[in-house]
Amino acid sequence: MGIPRFLNVWGTHQFWVGFFNALGVGKIVFSSETSEEQYREYGKGRITMDSCYPVKALAGHMGELLHRDINLLFVPMIYSLPSFLKGHVVDTLSCTRVMMSVENLKAGFLREKDEFSQRGIKFVSPFVPFAEPEILPKYLWESLKEYIPGLSLEETAKAVKEGFKALDTFEGKMREKSLEIMKWCVKNKRPALLVLARPYHMDPGIGHEIDGEFQPYGYPVLWYNYLPLHDWLLDWLFGDEIRAGIIKSPFDISDVWTSSYSSNTNEIIWGAKFAARFPWITGVIRLSSYECGMDQPTFTPVQKIVESSGTLFFKFGELDETKPAGSVKIRVETIVYYLEKYSQEIVRKKLIRLKPVPSELLT
Ligand code: SF4
Secondary structure (H helix, E strand, O other), rough: EEEOOOOHHHHHHHHHHHHHHHHHOOOOEEEOOOOOOHHHHHHHHOOOOOOHHHHHHHHHHHHHHOOOOEEEOOOOOEEOOOOEEOOOOOOOHHHHHHHHHHHHHHHHHOOOHHHHHHHHOOOOOOEEOEEEEEOOOHHHHHHHOOOOOOOOOHHHHHHHHHHHHHHHHHHHHHHHHHHHHHHHHHHHHHOEEEOOOOOOHHHHHHHHHHHHHHHHHHEEEEEHHHHHOHHHHHHHHHHHHHHHHOOOOOOOOOOOOOOOOOHHHHHHHHHHHHHHOOOOOEEEEEEEEOOOOHHHHHHHHHHHHHHOOOOEEEEEEEEOOOOOOOHHHHHHHHHHHHHHHHHHHHHHHHHOOOOOOOOOEEE
């Protein structure tokens, strides 16, 4: 089975591994990370609409998998996402371009001849409402039963549970790792950076590895979607605002963002709030892709939330297929200059606004 390493698969791949392992489908092959070569060789000419680069790149991933040793190509049409904010925000939908892109790109591989059947590969693209786990098994079963002989709805439901379990375990490990880094920052009086982006900006071909550029300078980089969520930590950062009735829970973003429909957007806004409060995050790096309609309305609120706390804010917008290595390097050097100059003062000022540092952070 082949699964493209694209868009929302970046945030949910562990679910798919857990799900298909539970069904015993055999080997899962993920496509390579996005690259210009991948798109040029396998994706060019497949796009039938004008779209942002992350969507365009999917053509290369699908095309690459058609040349691998697989007999089923699985490209989920993810409608809503599992989110740690669910229950605290209005909705957790995914970007509509992401969902629609699958059918659109499929058409690109059928236009001249049916490239799937020519290679003996079946194409499956189920509708995936992650935010409604009770109906998710039905959608997956409906689209997979034809290709997995004897598959029952009950079996699919059990596999969905395994998928969520695998995703939880993975995220739990990542959050623990982030906490470890944060404790290191406290102990060593070193600041960290937080990245606010879409999960697929971790893909070197989409995010151009900008986050990694800061590490040689000794700045650990955290991603908002894997921040630790321990009660003691959230109470330290958000407790006073809850007790004052400003927000209902630590995950409530209604004080700064009322259009809480898109999952990634909600999490980015929440990440900005976290960064504004956590003393040792002294800089935020915002990444966004060229032509991203979903990110556009969030630019100003995110910047305001971060900067109103004195935290430094830097944006790399309009990323596309061209990696501007030289200019990224120069900008990173400038950002590092500001971080070195102002970080200790930022930490000091942010600490004044909070109660004493919880003992859990000092261990
Ligand atoms: S979130 Fe933005 S960049 Fe990503 S697929 Fe949607 S429109 Fe494109």
